[in-house]
Amino acid sequence: xxxxxxxxxxxxxxxxSLARNLKNKNLADKVVAFDKNAxxxxxxxxxxIVDEVYSSISExxxxxxxxxxxxPVGSFGPLAKEMSPFLEKGTIVTDVGSVKKYALTEIExxxxxxxxxxxxxxxxxxxxxxxxxxxGFEELFVGRxxxxxxxxxxxxxxxxxxxxxxxxxxxxxxxxxxxHHDKVMAAVSHLPHLIAFSIVGTVADLEGYEQKEIIxxxxxxxxxxxxxxxxxxxxxxxxxxxxxxxxxxxxxxFIEDLVALERNIRWDEGDKLFELFSxxxxxxxxxxxxxxxxxxxxxxxxxELKKN
Amino acid sequence: xxxxxxxxxxxxxxxxSLARNLKNKNLADKVVAFDKNAxxxxxxxxxxIVDEVYSSISExxxxxxxxxxxxPVGSFGPLAKEMSPFLEKGTIVTDVGSVKKYALTEIExxxxxxxxxxxxxxxxxxxxxxxxxxxGFEELFVGRxxxxxxxxxxxxxxxxxxxxxxxxxxxxxxxxxxxHHDKVMAAVSHLPHLIAFSIVGTVADLEGYEQKEIIxxxxxxxxxxxxxxxxxxxxxxxxxxxxxxxxxxxxxxFIEDLVALERNIRWDEGDKLFELFSxxxxxxxxxxxxxxxxxxxxxxxxxELKKN
Numbered sequence: 001x002x003x004x005x006x007x008x009x010x011x012x013x014x015x016x017s018l019a020r021n022l023k024n025k026n027l028a029d030k031v032v033a034f035d036k037n038a039x040x041x042x043x044x045x046x047x048x049i050v051d052e053v054y055s056s057i058s059e060x061x062x063x064x065x066x067x068x069x070x071x072p073v074g075s076f077g078p079l080a081k082e083m084s085p086f087l088e089k090g091t092i093v094t095d096v097g098s099v100k101k102y103a104l105t106e107i108e109x110x111x112x113x114x115x116x117x118x119x120x121x122x123x124x125x126x127x128x129x130x131x132x133x134x135x136g137f138e139e140l141f142v143g144r145x146x147x148x149x150x151x152x153x154x155x156x157x158x159x160x161x162x163x164x165x166x167x168x169x170x171x172x173x174x175x176x177x178x179x180h181h182d183k184v185m186a187a188v189s190h191l192p193h194l195i196a197f198s199i200v201g202t203v204a205d206l207e208g209y210e211q212k213e214i215i216x217x218x219x220x221x222x223x224x225x226x227x228x229x230x231x232x233x234x235x236x237x238x239x240x241x242x243x244x245x246x247x248x249x250x251x252x253x254f255i256e257d258l259v260a261l262e263r264n265i266r267w268d269e270g271d272k273l274f275e276l277f278s279x280x281x282x283x284x285x286x287x288x289x290x291x292x293x294x295x296x297x298x299x300x301x302x303x304e305l306k307k308n
Numbered sequence: 309x310x311x312x313x314x315x316x317x318x319x320x321x322x323x324x325s326l327a328r329n330l331k332n333k334n335l336a337d338k339v340v341a342f343d344k345n346a347x348x349x350x351x352x353x354x355x356x357i358v359d360e361v362y363s364s365i366s367e368x369x370x371x372x373x374x375x376x377x378x379x380p381v382g383s384f385g386p387l388a389k390e391m392s393p394f395l396e397k398g399t400i401v402t403d404v405g406s407v408k409k410y411a412l413t414e415i416e417x418x419x420x421x422x423x424x425x426x427x428x429x430x431x432x433x434x435x436x437x438x439x440x441x442x443x444g445f446e447e448l449f450v451g452r453x454x455x456x457x458x459x460x461x462x463x464x465x466x467x468x469x470x471x472x473x474x475x476x477x478x479x480x481x482x483x484x485x486x487x488h489h490d491k492v493m494a495a496v497s498h499l500p501h502l503i504a505f506s507i508v509g510t511v512a513d514l515e516g517y518e519q520k521e522i523i524x525x526x527x528x529x530x531x532x533x534x535x536x537x538x539x540x541x542x543x544x545x546x547x548x549x550x551x552x553x554x555x556x557x558x559x560x561x562f563i564e565d566l567v568a569l570e571r572n573i574r575w576d577e578g579d580k581l582f583e584l585f586s587x588x589x590x591x592x593x594x595x596x597x598x599x600x601x602x603x604x605x606x607x608x609x610x611x612e613l614k615k616n
Contacts, residue, residue, distance in 0.1 A: 222495070
């Protein structure tokens with residue numbers, strides 16, 4: 001057994017998918033959930049993916065050897081502060097947050113160093129646009145990367161145990177600094193999400209358009225942006241506000257490139273358009289070659305179809 | 309039999325998917341393909357989805373009662389001009405282009421009115437990011453909308469026959485003016501594609517980033533943009549240059565909204581971010597409710613998985 005008692009704080013998409021892995025693969029004697037959402041807790045119990053549920057983090061963590069923070073990153077500071085007095089020496093605290101520098105700063109600042117609690121940042125790079133325990137599924141992590149960001153508060157043993165846990169869930173593991181993580185994620189995740197939120201807002205607000213028509217013909221491109229822009233609002237507010245410097249710089253670069261493209265269109269510079277589009281097509285091929293092209297929701301859909 | 313001889317000019321994703329429908333559902337006595345790409349013609353023959361192939365449009369169209377232009381819209385003018393002398397009175401010329409005003413202007417200008425050729429604009433709103441006859445499949449059109457844009461050069465009978473053809477392929481039919489079509493598509497298709505091309509370019513060009521890392525972690529958002537940005541470069545160059553006025557206006561609106569969002573992030577206006585993201589999440593639900601949420605490639609993937 002990898003762990004005795006694992007506390008999952010936040011039993012949403014990621015938390016509940018991890019709980020499914022811990023239970024179904026027998027990685028922990030006991031899996032308990034903390035959440036502020038009573039409905040989520042009840043659903044998790046009904047699904048049979050946790051043994052106990054708590055609406056108080058300080059009660060949940062007693063006797064735990066692993067606490068996984070899977071709530072929006074904005075809540076990490078207050079949660080760490082509240083649970084800190086009840087954590088045992090040697091307990092591992094990790095998280096699944098999409099920004100690592102802010103997340104670790106908040107956790108480390110609220111759990112005194114002399115508590116000898118072991119802190120390791122984590123980010124399983126997987127997900128769908130759905131939220132809640134019912135949206136989770138065991139295969140969510142398969143074939144995806146999990147980034148661990150160890151710091152001076154980590155131990156080799158804790159990194160090893162978390163590596164094993166995520167590997168059991170089907171993930172490949174990378175370790176890097178929190179800073180480097182945040183820089184890479186700003187480009188591959190935060191900026192794309194921000195742009196998707198923005199364009200869905202723009203198109204929805206267009207006056208002189210019938211909203212019905214926008215939805216009706218959304219399969220021609222808009223739909224794919226709505227999928228990304230359907231992600232959890234609280235989570236994304238927290239991510240964007242807490243990786244601000246890098247994101248603001250990337251927005252500026254993106255606007256520069258977009259304005260250049262706008263100018264190409266205005267002046268009929270078809271060869272420049274063709275050149276860019278050929279380049280992006282090549283990048284698409286690289287993504288496919290790296291086997292990063294099959295979204296989780298497709299897998300689910302297929303799994304469901306196969307059942308029928 | 310709906311048609312005697314159908315010519316599909318451009319046996320790519322859309323053309324070959326239509327050919328599969330015409331053959332497999334017995335909608336035409338003969339289906340012939342024109343293409344400049346000899347390899348595509350050979351593939352179409354090997355796939356058994358056409359009866360004859362031609363590298364000359366004027367030879368292909370002889371005796372045809374339906375010609376479907378399924379090449380990039382930039383080629384419609386030259387093709388119409390070349391085939392015009394060989395079209396018979398009453399032959400229907402339609403297209404599958406994503407911009408309708410430009411497409412119809414080009415076709416109508418190059419086929420004299422006294423030829424009594426019947427011209428009806430068409431746009432089956434379906435597709436994947438893939439290209440070529442091997443990427444096509446019979447179910448591509450199922451459940452999607454086909455927009456017909458009749459003009460003074462159309463006839464009720466021709467509209468009726470095309471309606472039947474696309475309905476046999478599984479489509480729902482709408483008719484509207486070419487202008488209105490272009491305005492709606494600029495918002496739901498052209499702008500989203502343009503933004504996807506742009507962001508994939510921006511992220512790929514970031515200095516100080518390892519390209520390998522961008523691809524590796526692309527499942528966290530970037531991947532979904534590469535899918536759209538993997539679409540055919542020639543086709544999209546032609547679309548963007550030929551629906552210019554509306555697209556340039558939409559880019560400006562989009563940039564305004566993005567700059568406002570940038571400012572919200574800079575000034576920590578979390579409530580405004582939350583408000584926008586909640587709104588976009590609602591729009592996502594509308595898209596799902598309208599059953600426009602299941603991309604074609606998912607269906608294919610599932611079909612393939614079901615076979616195994």
